[in-house]
Amino acid sequence: MLNAHGxxxxxxxxGSILHGLHTGKPLAPATETLPSEMTEPGACFVTLNKAGRLxxxxxxxxxxxxxxxxxxxxxxxxxxxxxxxxxxxxxxxDALDIHLSVLSPAVAFAFNDxxxxxxxxxxxxxxxxxxxxxxxxxxxxxxxxQLPDPAQFLGHLKTKAGMSATHWSNSFRAWRFIAAExxxxxPDIDAE
Numbered sequence: 001m002l003n004a005h006g007x008x009x010x011x012x013x014x015g016s017i018l019h020g021l022h023t024g025k026p027l028a029p030a031t032e033t034l035p036s037e038m039t040e041p042g043a044c045f046v047t048l049n050k051a052g053r054l055x056x057x058x059x060x061x062x063x064x065x066x067x068x069x070x071x072x073x074x075x076x077x078x079x080x081x082x083x084x085x086x087x088x089x090x091x092x093x094d095a096l097d098i099h100l101s102v103l104s105p106a107v108a109f110a111f112n113d114x115x116x117x118x119x120x121x122x123x124x125x126x127x128x129x130x131x132x133x134x135x136x137x138x139x140x141x142x143x144x145x146q147l148p149d150p151a152q153f154l155g156h157l158k159t160k161a162g163m164s165a166t167h168w169s170n171s172f173r174a175w176r177f178i179a180a181e182x183x184x185x186x187p188d189i190d191a192e
Contacts, residue, residue: 010183014098017098028072041063097183118154128157132173
């Protein structure tokens with residue numbers, strides 16, 4: 001789907017950020033004018049980078065609304081609601097890169113212990129969601145470029161979830177997914 005509609009999704013993301021700068025609200029895409037596959041339920045993450053560094057990343061781990069709406073909402077939230085960063089300012093936009101990751105449905109996988117889980121991970125391919133003790137976190141497949149060692153990948157994800165990197169229990173659960181990705185520099189995206 002990103003092959004056929006990636007440019008339009010990037011336009012929606014950019015348009016939502018611009019709309020947010022002017023109104024404080026996300027863009028509401030005109031879903032009735034979009035191809036049906038863009039309005040089917042879908043889950044995405046929108047990652048903003050500025051000068052090669054993370055500037056915001058928020059998304060939906062599960063499909064629950066039209067994908068075009070998910071893109072618009074998550075682009076807005078990445079720009080203005082990521083608690084790790086101050087809200088985006090107009091003078092920052094020209095230095096932004098926008099990256100979209102459209103997630104497949106997450107699938108639980110069985111493992112006997114942490115060693116088995118680590119051995120089961122497909123480096124560079126799997127996105128991972130973990131959960132234990134009421135804590136949950138997700139890494140997109142693109143995180144493998146920064147953490148190519150499966151044990152480190154899992155350890156950092158545990159830390160992101162608020163667990164220790166060495167945490168393990170019999171109630172530990174994990175799901176894998178894949179993601180289709182696209183991205184472009186802000187000036188290269190025609191705004192919707």
